[in-house]
Amino acid sequence: MPQEQIRSSLSVILEEMGASPPSIHLERPKDPDHGEWASNVAMTLASTLRRSPRQIAEEIAAAFPTGAQTGVASVEVAGPGFLNFRLSTDAVTRTVATILEEDADFGRQAVSDEAPVLVEFVSANPTGLLHLGHGRQAALGDALASLLEWAGNRVSREFYYNDAGxxxxxxxxxxxxxxxxxxxxxxxxxxxxxxxxxxxxxxxxxxxxxxxxxxxxxxxxxxxxxxxxxxxxxxxxxxxxxxxFGVRFDRYFLESSLYTEGRVETTVEGLRESGLVYEKDGAVWLRTTEFGDQKDRVMIKSDGSATYFLPDVAYHVTKWERGFHRAINVQGSDHHGTVDRVRAGLRALGLPEGYPEYVLHQMVTVERGGEEVKFSKRDGDYLTLRDLVDEVGRDVTRYFFLMRKPEAHLVFDLDWAADESDKNPVYKAKYAHARVCSILRKAGGAAPDPDASLELLSSEIERELIQQLGSFPELVERAAAHRAPHLACDWLEHTAGQVNAWYHHGNPARNPGGAVLVDDPDLRAARLALTGAIRVVLRNALTLLGLDAPERMERAESDDEPGEG
RNA sequence: GCGCCCGUAGCUCAGCUGGAUAGAGCAUCGGCCUUCUAAGCCGACGGUCCCAGGUUCGAAUCCUGGCGGGCGCGCCA
Structure with missing residues (x-):
């Protein structure tokens, strides 16, 4: 991987210059004129080295080993002191072979030995059908769990049933x-x-x-x-x-089991031992303000029954005791008031600060024809997840729930969701995948060859496309680290757009030289390898988000049932 | 009143650890066109990044104070 070589070469040079920053930031510049990789180290070191950023950058550039060893063709100093690295064509196109070789694992990190992660989501009470908030949560929790798995974590998906209240x-x-x-x-x-x-x-x-x-x-x-x-x-x-909806849980945890197995009682005892429990007005309170809560909380009401706070804490203790020393709760932001008190209860029992982690999401509204779709509250009926899936399909629903960052309010535009053209990002991505599959079928179905003469993929459009495909592993890492599936949606849509542009650019009727299936056998093999790499990356990205990657798409108006209708 | 979240193009939203000329999609407008099957393709227009201070080589991004919106502040869950 060229970025690793750039990073290690940089750290050697910097060490000789008497500076060793804790980390060297490399980024992919937005503007292709700035090369494939860029670094701002010279600017960040300006104050410690007490020299101008550009001066430092010039010195680094002069010392940087270009050539086959690093895959870097040239280094330039630009702007306020950026170092721009331009890779050799060979270094760029090698990515295609890597993708083909890693195939379904491209973008997936090796499993780390960090503590397993428990992702709790949906956790709806069994008192009605799942509504849109649950839907958003189902999509978010599942995608987040999937992202974490791709990023090398052991993950368990859990649903908590409040069946006791x-x-x-x-x-x-x-x-x-x-x-x-x-x-x-x-x-x-x-x-x-x-x-x-x-x-x-x-x-x-x-x-x-x-x-x-x-x-x-x-x-x-x-x-x-x-x-x-x-x-x-x-x-x-x-x-x-x-x-x-395509969501599977590893475990359904019943609140009632906390009572039948004495976990609630154990929790009460534990809290009493913390010395933070007191009685007032006939109720039993926990001094949660000790840990930053806004007010102390009742744990046992004056009628002797527990508040929901108690089983909540007991439940999270089981998570910890089951070895999930990392836990993420996906919840509606209307529950954010519970965050501090649950954490406080857990800290009183000796669990670490900040456990569990929360991803809180805002509400969902639905629009059609530019108007909000209202539902009758009076008769208790509301728009359900089922309604949405019936109307626009599972994958569109999932994607639309994921495409906005969790903490932002989400407007679900039904007209847009129902659109089956490339304007709909879900179809755009699926069409892109189906298109490349079609080309591969047309080519005879032989496996794309990673040993093809990939350096022939030297046009600007191909070079940029390959760069984009190669950024998938970084996307996975970043989206997982930020608990942000919407970044994967953005990335997928952008990539699909680039693929589609490349595809249209190679339209044989207009630009036969740019087509995949050209006469020249070497170029054809190289482009087929790229086509295969596109298929791999699009499929992996769709899979990551829990979406199907169809090899062909049916036309909606292919209702050409003869004799019927 | 207090706490959390949001405020970026006409609309819906991205924006990585503070980095280069702030990006997409939709809508609008202008060309082209029927495909390596795919309901089109290419391009253009469009910005007080809510406001005011501050931090620094550099702020949409960090800090402080406002303004506007959402949510929460029960011995309900």
Whole structure:
């Protein structure tokens, strides 16, 4: 890798100059005139060496070993003191061979021995269908987990079910009301009940299965059955949606298990031992302000029951004890108030500061025709993840949820999402992939040859395209480090755009010399190798984001069913 | 009132550790065109990076103070 050679050559030179910066920053300049790599070391060292940046840069440039050894053809000093490195054509085009050789592993780092990471996401209560916030979270958590895997981490995906709280009780009471209504009885929905259609449907199913026998339910046994029935049904619905969405979890963790296994109790004892627990107004409090929380928190209410804070802390203790010394929670930013208190509770138990890490995302709104799509809150129905996937497909939904940084509000434009042309970044990327697959098929399907005369790929457009393909591993690293899947979306769209431009540039009807399938066998082999490398990188990038990489695309208007319709 | 997040082109948004002339997509406008199958291709227009100070060789980026928007501030989850 040329950048490694540049970096090590630089550090040797700098050492001789009496300066050894902790790290040497190399970047890919935006402007191709600035070469393939650039460094600002001369500028950062100006003050310590007490000389002008340009002077330092000149000295480095003069000492820099160009030639086959480093792959650097020339070094120039530019602007305020940048060092611009221009690679030899050979050094650039070698990337194509590397990509072909590494194939499905190109961009993937070797697995490190760092602590495994637990990514917790979605964690919806089983009280309704998954809404758009859950959808964004499903896409984000899954892509983030995938990014971390590509970056060499051991990763586990987990879903935490709040199946023990008041919300479940409300659900049961709501089903009960709908059950009575189903049989024409008067029973109003509880004030804070769930109004959604799905609840009525579940009540109807229950009525179908169990008949009228629970209309009289003095012991509450019927209510208990309804609770179980509804939770099971809703979990099944959520699982169905998550499967359709292509999200798999390694584990579903039930809140109720924290109670049945005594973890909540253990947590209470642990907190009491911390000496930060006190009683006030009949409740038990934890002095979370000790660790930067805005106010102290109640852990046991005056009626003797736990607040949700307690199982939350207990749950995170299990994460730590299960060896996940790195944990990332993907949550809606409306929950950011819980961050400080959970961390405080964990610190009181001796866990390190800043555990767990949070990725908080903003809300999602949907627009059609430039207008926000409103849904009726009154009848409890809302736009669901399922609605979106039914309308524009799984991959588009995933991508649109990922394309904005988590902390920014997301506008889901349905018109744009439904567009199947290159204007839609998802289709743009898929078409680019399908196009290169098509060329490879047309070429006879033989495997692209990494030993082709790659130095023939010397045109500006090809050189820049290869540079872009070669930046994929850095993209993975950066996006993982920043917990930022949207960077991968940007990168994919940009790369697909470059691929498409290259493809159109080589349109045989207009520019036969630029086509892949030219007559000259050497050039043809070199371009086929590049085509193969494009396929590898696009496929890897799509896979990274959990999207399909189709080898061919069907025309929407190929509904040419003869005899039908 | 306090805390967190956001404010960049008409719209939706990127912008790496502070770096070179601030970038995409959409929309608009102007050409071209029917493809190595793919609902097009090429180009142009478009900026007070919310405001005001500060830090320094250099600020969209860091600091302080405002302004505007979102969210949160329960013995609810």
């Amino acid at each position: 008041r919300q479940i009780e409300r659900l049961a009471l709501s089903v009960q009301a709908r059950y009575h209504q189903h049989f024409g009885r008067e029973m109003p929905l509880p004030e804070d009940g769930y109004r959604g259609r799905i609840v009525s449907e579940i009540a109807a199913e229950f009525a179908e299965a169990e008949g009228e026998r629970w209309l009289d339910d003095p012991e509450g046994a019927g209510l208990e059955r309804m609770r179980e029935f509804a939770v099971t049904r809703l979990r099944a619905e959520q699982d169905l949606d998550l499967n359709t």
